[in-house]
Every structure is written in structure tokens, then in C-alpha cells.
Amino acid sequence: MGHRHRTALLGLVALLLALPAATSAAAAPANADPRLAHTAVEFTSADGTRLHGELVAPQGVSGAPGLAMIAGAGPVAMDELRPAAEAYAAHGIPTLIWDKRTAGYSTLSRDYDLLADDALAAVQLLHSRPEIDPNRVGLWGLSEGAWVATLAAGRTSEVSFVVTAGAVGLSPARQQAWAYGEFLRHAGIGGSLVPTMQSTLIRELSGAGLFPEADYDPVPAWERLRLPVLAEWGTLDREAVPAESERIVRDALNRAGNRHYTIRNVPDVRHNLRRSFADGFDRPSQLPDDYADFESRWITGLAAGLPPVSVDAAPAQEHASRPLAPLGWYESPWLQAASAVVCLLGFVGHLAAGAVRRLRRRPAPVGVPRPARWAALTGTFAVVGTPLYLLFMAITAASLPGPVLLGRPVVWSVLQLASVATVVAVALTVAAAVRRHPANGSRVRLGLLALSGAVFVPWALYWGLLRP
Numbered sequence: 001m002g003h004r005h006r007t008a009l010l011g012l013v014a015l016l017l018a019l020p021a022a023t024s025a026a027a028a029p030a031n032a033d034p035r036l037a038h039t040a041v042e043f044t045s046a047d048g049t050r051l052h053g054e055l056v057a058p059q060g061v062s063g064a065p066g067l068a069m070i071a072g073a074g075p076v077a078m079d080e081l082r083p084a085a086e087a088y089a090a091h092g093i094p095t096l097i098w099d100k101r102t103a104g105y106s107t108l109s110r111d112y113d114l115l116a117d118d119a120l121a122a123v124q125l126l127h128s129r130p131e132i133d134p135n136r137v138g139l140w141g142l143s144e145g146a147w148v149a150t151l152a153a154g155r156t157s158e159v160s161f162v163v164t165a166g167a168v169g170l171s172p173a174r175q176q177a178w179a180y181g182e183f184l185r186h187a188g189i190g191g192s193l194v195p196t197m198q199s200t201l202i203r204e205l206s207g208a209g210l211f212p213e214a215d216y217d218p219v220p221a222w223e224r225l226r227l228p229v230l231a232e233w234g235t236l237d238r239e240a241v242p243a244e245s246e247r248i249v250r251d252a253l254n255r256a257g258n259r260h261y262t263i264r265n266v267p268d269v270r271h272n273l274r275r276s277f278a279d280g281f282d283r284p285s286q287l288p289d290d291y292a293d294f295e296s297r298w299i300t301g302l303a304a305g306l307p308p309v310s311v312d313a314a315p316a317q318e319h320a321s322r323p324l325a326p327l328g329w330y331e332s333p334w335l336q337a338a339s340a341v342v343c344l345l346g347f348v349g350h351l352a353a354g355a356v357r358r359l360r361r362r363p364a365p366v367g368v369p370r371p372a373r374w375a376a377l378t379g380t381f382a383v384v385g386t387p388l389y390l391l392f393m394a395i396t397a398a399s400l401p402g403p404v405l406l407g408r409p410v411v412w413s414v415l416q417l418a419s420v421a422t423v424v425a426v427a428l429t430v431a432a433a434v435r436r437h438p439a440n441g442s443r444v445r446l447g448l449l450a451l452s453g454a455v456f457v458p459w460a461l462y463w464g465l466l467r468p
Helices: 004-017 082-090 112-128 144-153 172-186 193-207 219-223 242-255 293-304 333-359 371-395 410-436 440-462
Strands: 036-044 050-058 064-070 095-098 132-142 161-165 229-234 261-266
Touching (some): 050 082, 050 112, 064 112, 064 293, 144 161, 193 333, 193 371, 219 242, 229 293, 261 293
Parallel strands (some): 161 229
Antiparallel strands (some): 036 050
């Protein structure tokens, strides 16, 4: 991206000049393990952003390996990672967590280089702590955090190892498309909504700039790692395209000449290595009883020597991901938006004209067919309701489609029925208008309605509303 080198340079300068802030004891969470100390910390990233975090460590520990935990996607607060950090600390590994930045990171804007700067600042903090051996500081990254961890680790010699959970080897857009398919199929949904979510919506969001870092390629960062790596996937991972991602990561590490990586499939846990009670399709926060056992042994074992390559059998993945084709000219987000606006001009305009006439108590115009009003009503509902429902599905990662009937979400079925009704009503309106020869004023309204109907047909076909 255009400012990558500038960001990296600023990061280097800031990391050389900025010292971690003084720390103070944090209030221990309710029901905290008395063997663990929770210390509030602050540190400054390369762009001057002040980050607030917490170091969770065994009481009185010194010279131990340290871990900085990088959260997955979204505005994650450190509370979400605290149980995992406590699990690592209970195994003797001081662990740093922090609230993800809000400056420069949002649903519509993110920069993994910027997040990598934050991770490097966290590493600097760990290097300054008496609890930690500066020669044994590592990064832990979950999902999006795995992309950040590998980027950060490739920039410095101060990271000694990397642990990833649910790392994705594909672009964010392709990964998300695959995950949509998994959740929709699990809900028993088939038909046109599946390709609409997996292809049309993802590509339109990316083309409109509403899917940040959609085409990010994580492979080059993996190809720069020659330090010990522990890459883990849950056997119930329904989000990371696990079998393909495992192969991509393994091949990249091999190309890097890395001979000290461990690839492991963790049984009976989902994408974030936490428990699942619905075959990986739920999102509980409960840690398994043995959480961090293997990982902590692997980390502490690095002191005795670098591990040999170890690879578990590929994780299960029933459906393959598919590449996303570039948008054609007729798929331009602006053309699609303009089509929706044209539809609404005719549909809403017809309704508005009728409402004004009734408010003024004027007689009904001569020659305006009754189906025209139904076309305007159902057309408006379909054009407004479809993007709202699809955006809701995108925000909830296709996990809340609503009630499903005969393999279709009820909401989607209603939108499809409204679309069919719109096409039929427009056709009846045009046929009746040709026979009745409406007055000049009514011809304008009906002409706009007919134009909206003509534009609505290809628009609705493209978005799957007029397809089975």
C-alpha cells in the first residue's frame, strides 16, 4: 500500500526513541487467580498512538519467556483476551494484552502494517520488563492477528518465536466468502442467497472500498519467517479455510527455509481455539480445560533447543474455497447504486405523487392502472430491503439469517416474492396503460414507473432476487 514504507520508517524511529511508560498495579479482575499479578501498562506505537494494556504474570516471576497477544478482527478490548492470557501466565509465561487501537482502525478502514507497529511496540515493552527474558519474547496472533504477528515478526530480530491460532492463508475476501458458505449451508440454506453472499456481495463491498484490506496477501510475510513457529487450527474451525490455509502456510515456511515449525490441529475447538457446542458454528468464550498446555510446553521448550519440523494431518475441510473474479463493467458498485436510485425514483415518486394527491383531496387521475401502486410498493420494499438484509448478513458473518423455510431464510423469500410481484405489477401496468391512454400528467408518472421496472429486472437478477 502507498504509505507502507513511510509507516515502517516512522515505526523504527518511534521504537528507537520511545521508552515504555511507567506501569502501575492494575485492579485484579473478579475471581482472579491470586498466584497471578495483573499490572496496568501503557506503550506508544510508531504513529504516536497511546495503547493501554495489562501484563498478566505469575507472582514474583523473573527471567521468564514473554508473550504479546494480538487479537482477531474487530474493536477488541483486552478483556476478551484476558482469560487466555491468564491461562498462559498460569503456565509460567507472562503475557501482555491491550485494547486494540481505534485511531486508524475501524469496520471500513484498517492497515495491518499499522497494527504490526502496535505489536512491535508491545515487544519493546516486554523487553523492558524484569519478569521477562528479552531473548525469549514471542508474538501470539488469532485470525487477523496472525496476519499482524507474521508481519511484525518479519521486521525485527527482537521476536524469538510466533504462535498463531486460526491463521488464514488466503485473502480476507476469499476467506470470508468461504466462511459465508459454511454458515449458510449449516443453517440449511440453499438457492440464490448463497452465491449472492459468497460472490456478488463480497466483490461489490471490495469494489466499493467497504471491505478494507480485502485483497491482502499473507503469504509474503510467512515467507520471511525463519524463527520457530507454532501454527494451530481447531478441528472445528469454520472460518479460516483450515486445510487450504495449513497447506499455504506450510509451503511458505518451507520456501523460507524454516526448519523449526510445528503445525498442530487442536481437537474439538473452533476458530479461536475455544470450546464449541455446535460443531464450530457457535461463538462461546469458554476455554477448554487444557488450554495453553501444549503451547506453553512448546514455548518453554525453546530454551533447550529449536524444535524440528512437526506437521499434523491436514484439518478437515469439506468445501474448497473459490477465487473471486474481478468485477465486470456492469457490476461497478456505482452503476449498481445508480440502478437502485433509478428504481427508487420511479417507485417512490409514484407513491409520493399519490400521497400528495390524497392530502390535497384531489380526484384520482384518469387512466392510472391499479397495479401501478402495487408495483411501487413492492419495488420500493425490494430495493430498500435487499441491501439492508445483505449488509446485516455481512455484519453478522451470515450466522443470523433468521427463520429458514424450505431452504430459504424467510426474509430472503419475502424479498424474492416482492421482486416477482414488482415485475408482474409493472408488466400489468404497462399493458393497461397502453389500452387506456392515460392523461398527459399520468403518462409521466407511469413512464417513470415503467423505466424503474425496466431497470429493476436486471438489477434484481444480478442480486439473486429473481433467481431460484
